[in-house]
Amino acid sequence: DLSGSVVFEGSRKPVAGILVAAASPGGKNQGYGYAATDATGRYEIPNLPEGIYKVYLSPGTRYPDWAPSILDSVVVTAENATRNVKVTLSKGGLITGKVTDRETGAPLEKAIVYLSGAVTSTGADGVFRLRSAPGSGNIYSSPPDGYLRESNDQIIKVPDGGAVTFDFTYSKGLDVKGTVRTPDGKPVAGALVGWGFGSSGPSATDSMGRFLLR
Numbered sequence: 305d306l307s308g309s310v311v312f313e314g315s316r317k318p319v320a321g322i323l324v325a326a327a328s329p330g331g332k333n334q335g336y337g338y339a340a341t342d343a344t345g346r347y348e349i350p351n352l353p354e355g356i357y358k359v360y361l362s363p364g365t366r367y368p369d370w371a372p373s374i375l376d377s378v379v380v381t382a383e384n385a386t387r388n389v390k391v392t393l394s395k396g397g398l399i400t401g402k403v404t405d406r407e408t409g410a411p412l413e414k415a416i417v418y419l420s421g422a423v424t425s426t427g428a429d430g431v432f433r434l435r436s437a438p439g440s441g442n443i444y445s446s447p448p449d450g451y452l453r454e455s456n457d458q459i460i461k462v463p464d465g466g467a468v469t470f471d472f473t474y475s476k477g478l479d480v481k482g483t484v485r486t487p488d489g490k491p492v493a494g495a496l497v498g499w500g501f502g503s504s505g506p507s508a509t510d511s512m513g514r515f516l517l518r
Contacts (some may be wrong), residue, residue, distance in 0.1 A: 306380055307348040308389030310341050310361065312370075318345025319393050323362040326378070328355035335380070354382040361391055363435070371396030371435035372422045397462035399434045399470060402426075403445060406473040414448040415472065419460075438464035447474040480517040484509050 306326050310319040324347045325338035335357065337349040359375040370393050380386045403415040403426050411430025416423065419434050420441035426432045444457040451474040460468055484492040491513025498506040498517070507515040 305348060305350050306337070306352055306357065306359075306378065306386045306389060307346070308387065308391065309345045310347065310391045310393055311345060313392050313394040318343075319367070320345060321366055322393065323364065324349065324391065325360045325362065326352060326357045326380075327360070328353070328357045328380070352380050354380055356380075359389065359391060361393055363393065367393070369395065369435065371437050372420075373437045394437065395465060396435050396437045397464060398467040399436060399443070399460070399462065400467065401432055401470040401472065402430045403432065403447070403472045403474070404430055405451075406475045412448055412451065412474065415474075416446040417443070417472070418445065419443045419462075436462045438462050443470055445472045447472075450476060452477040482515055484513045484515065 310322055310324060311317060312319055320341055320343045322341050323338060324341060326336065326349050328335040335353040335355055337352050339347045339349045341347045357378045357380055359378050361373045363370045363372060373391070373394060375391050378386065378389055399419060403412045404410060405412060411428070413426055413428045413430065415426045417426070417432045417434065419436050422434050422436055424432050424434050440459055440461050442457055443460050447453060454474065456472060460470060462468060482497070484495045484497065486492060493509055493511045493513060495509045496506040497509065497515045507517050509515045
């Protein structure tokens with residue numbers, strides 16, 4: 305078992321209703337569990353295999369002005385429950401930016417932006433807003449439908465209590481259509497057709513053997 309409490313940075317008041325997750329990715333016993341804190345900020349994650357865990361805080365929509373955070377190297381043993389693991393919810397740094405069409409400058413809605421465990425999407429104005437724990441983080445994004453995916457990972461430094469601006473641009477892709485047939489000309493249904501990194505991924509042919517890649 306793993307239990308403890310979550311408090312706000314600064315005031316040290318308890319944080320109620322926040323999701324706490326524990327994951328042990330390595331070793332012979334891979335474990336995962338989660339729980340929400342109660343009104344006093346306490347949480348308990350039962351039945352975890354022994355191992356070395358990372359503990360994740362996910363503020364979600366309930367605490368949008370606070371940053372996700374990770375507590376490393378929490379040891380859980382089979383003999384004794386690991387108790388009183390205190391995690392602090394911090395404001396971290398603010399990352400804002402805009403995702404636009406590279407050729408026209410028009411804002412892109414429903415682009416997904418990721419940063420060190422945090423994720424959000426752009427609105428109709430193409431703007432995104434993320435909170436992150438201070439330090440270096442890996443930021444990248446995925447475009448909305450109709451735009452080419454690109455390898456756009458970047459390392460940015462998030463200041464504690466400060467703000468960073470980071471923008472993304474994307475180009476529209478071309479539609480590639482076709483038909484898959486057998487040597488004797490019959491359409492092949494359910495065949496997977498793919499094309500390079502920037503495409504939308506494999507497309508399965510329909511009952512007439514037709515496919516569409518974007």
